[in-house]
Amino acid sequence: MVDQKATDVHWHYGAVQRSDRERLKGHRGFTIWFTGLSAAGKSTLAVATEKALFERGYHTYILDGDNIRHGLNKNLGFSPEDRNENIRRIGEVAKLFTDCGIINLTAFISPYHKDRNAARDLNRSGDFIEVFVDCPIEICEQRDPNDSYKKARAGIIKEFTGISAPYETPVNPEIHLYTDKMQVNECVQVIINYLVEHNHIS
Ligand SMILES: Nc1ncnc2c1ncn2[C@@H]1O[C@H](COP(=O)(O)OP(=O)(O)OP(=O)(O)O)[C@@H](O)[C@H]1O
Ligand SMILES: [Mg+2]
Numbered sequence: 403m404v405d406q407k408a409t410d411v412h413w414h415y416g417a418v419q420r421s422d423r424e425r426l427k428g429h430r431g432f433t434i435w436f437t438g439l440s441a442a443g444k445s446t447l448a449v450a451t452e453k454a455l456f457e458r459g460y461h462t463y464i465l466d467g468d469n470i471r472h473g474l475n476k477n478l479g480f481s482p483e484d485r486n487e488n489i490r491r492i493g494e495v496a497k498l499f500t501d502c503g504i505i506n507l508t509a510f511i512s513p514y515h516k517d518r519n520a521a522r523d524l525n526r527s528g529d530f531i532e533v534f535v536d537c538p539i540e541i542c543e544q545r546d547p548n549d550s551y552k553k554a555r556a557g558i559i560k561e562f563t564g565i566s567a568p569y570e571t572p573v574n575p576e577i578h579l580y581t582d583k584m585q586v587n588e589c590v591q592v593i594i595n596y597l598v599e600h601n602h603i604s
Pocket of ligand 2 (some may be wrong): 438446
């Protein structure tokens with residue numbers, strides 16, 4: 403939790419509400435929060451799921467860890483405090499996208515329970531769908547698309563999740579995907595089925 407620093411600030415209500423924006427678009431806004439080790443497949447699945455949703459006529463947007471660290475979060479590193487602030491900001495941004503009536507997909511390792519739960523707690527029940535992108539670290543290390551594990555093992559990258567920093571496994575995610583056993587299209591289908599079954603999309 404971050405304390406409110408400025409005290410003399412007041413909420414200013416708009417004339418157009420989230421429900422109005424959702425009616426205009428013809429669908430709801432919500433967050434699909436991918437979490438998992440590096441190379442588990444968060445970005446790959448966010449991209450494939452966004453494509454599937456977009457092709458069905460849904461307004462979507464991806465917030466991807468590496469991309470956001472080029473801009474909004476370029477002043478943050480990988481210490482526990484910076485990881486906490488990274489996820490806090492993304493939780494707030496995701497909430498804004500949901501308020502816009504957009505289906506937003508976030509692809510961040512987000513290793514700590516506390517930070518994921520804080521992002522969840524910003525939302526109404528049902529507006530935050532946690533997707534555990536589960537893959538054994540040995541497989542992630544074999545995939546190593548950006549040579550990050552190699553660099554972490556060599557000590558070139560410090561505080562690397564799974565090697566020199568912790569990953570706290572989700573306890574009760576809405577969706578649990580095993581990317582070492584399932585193809586990308588199967589994973590996307592599981593997500594789409596969940597969204598239909600829970601009336602997020604029709
Ligand atoms: N079922 C699957 N789902 C997702 N990715 C898969 C799957 N099977 C194999 N892969 C491969 O695993 C790699 C995952 O890389 P990706 O960049 O998506 O990981 P990431 O979780 O976003 O990692 P990082 O945290 O470093 O950004 C890709 O090369 C992808 O093709
Ligand atoms: Mg990624």
